[in-house]
Amino acid sequence: MxxxxxxxxxxxxxxxxxxxxxxxxxxxxxxxxxxxxxxxxxxxxxxxxxxxxxxxxxxxxxxxxxxxxxxxxxxxxxxxxxxxxxxxxxxxxxxxxxxxxxxxxxxxxxxxxxDMERQRIRERCDAGRDAARAALAATGRTHRGKVSMGRPKAHDASTVAAWRKDNAATVRQTMEHFGISKATVARYCAA
Structure with a gap:
């Protein structure tokens, strides 16, 4: 036992x-x-x-x-x-x-x-996201003062893609130059 x-x-x-x-x-x-x-x-x-x-x-x-x-x-x-x-x-x-x-x-x-508390948590999160979206649309900042809803962008995607193209750089070279992950390079360059 x-x-x-x-x-x-x-x-x-x-x-x-x-x-x-x-x-x-x-x-x-x-x-x-x-x-x-x-x-x-x-x-x-x-x-x-x-x-x-x-x-x-x-x-x-x-x-x-x-x-x-x-x-x-x-x-x-x-x-x-x-x-x-x-x-x-x-x-x-x-x-x-x-x-x-x-x-x-x-x-x-x-x-x-x-279970009810889980639903209430979900509702509070949804309300917070809705408030952030509304404030972002109205003022350019969320209700908490952020400039975007998600994680801040490491770099401008077009800048990363242009640098890679101009320098004929590999993914690894681009990662090291900008200090970003392989997935971020792929996402930025695909756009």
């Missing part, structure tokens, strides 16, 4: 440290997915997939919060059901061990709330 921990964070600039600290440690194994969205099905995440291969009947899986398993209500419920069917106890910080019946009902409600 192993004590197993699972951690997940959605972006690369977040860490699992707070989840690890909150769960307290003392685990036989720990699995994590860093920089993986909760919208990705649990079984499709590398860390969780490895966890599913490892767990056995009688093991206990500890998670910081139910939304760490995912933000899609149906996927979270299917994941919990899969774990319970395999004889694995799921222990969610603040809720305790999840079992059949009432435990599954609680999971269903909390999973639906995580």
């Amino acid at each position: 192993s004590r197993i921990a699972y951690y997940r964070v959605s972006t690369g600039d977040q860490t699992i440290d707070a989840q690890r600290h909150a769960l307290g440690g003392g685990f036989d194994r720990e699995f994590s997915d860093e920089g993986v969205s909760g919208a990705t099905a649990a079984a499709d995440r590398p860390g969780f997939g490895a966890l599913l291969s490892y767990v056995r009947e009688g093991d206990t899986l500890y998670v910081y919060a139910l939304d760490r398993l995912g933000r899609d209500a149906l996927d979270v419920q299917a994941t919990v059901r899969r774990l319970l069917d395999r004889g694995v106890t799921l222990d969610v910080r603040g809720l305790g061990p999840i079992g059949r019946g009432v435990g599954e009902l609680i999971v269903a409600v909390l999973a639906q709330m995580a």
